[in-house]
Amino acid sequence: MKHNVGSIDKIARIVIGLALIVLALTGTIGIWGWIGIVPLATGLLGTCPLYSLLGVDTCKRRHS
Secondary structure (H helix, E strand, O other): OOOOOOHHHHHHHHHHHHHHHHHHHOOOOHHHHHHHHHHHHHHHHOOOHHHHHHOOOOOOOOOO
16 A cells, blocks of 8 residues: 655654543543544554545655
């Protein structure tokens, strides 16, 4: 799969995903916090299926 998630986007996804999971584990926001798995996974993998469908790419590429 093509990488389409840039570095700032990756960091934001990982931080938000982890925060949601921690809040779910502590019972602060309930079961909905487990949705944090999605941004965490897309941040770690560097690819977002929704970005692919919408044609969005936040990943900077070097031009030779």
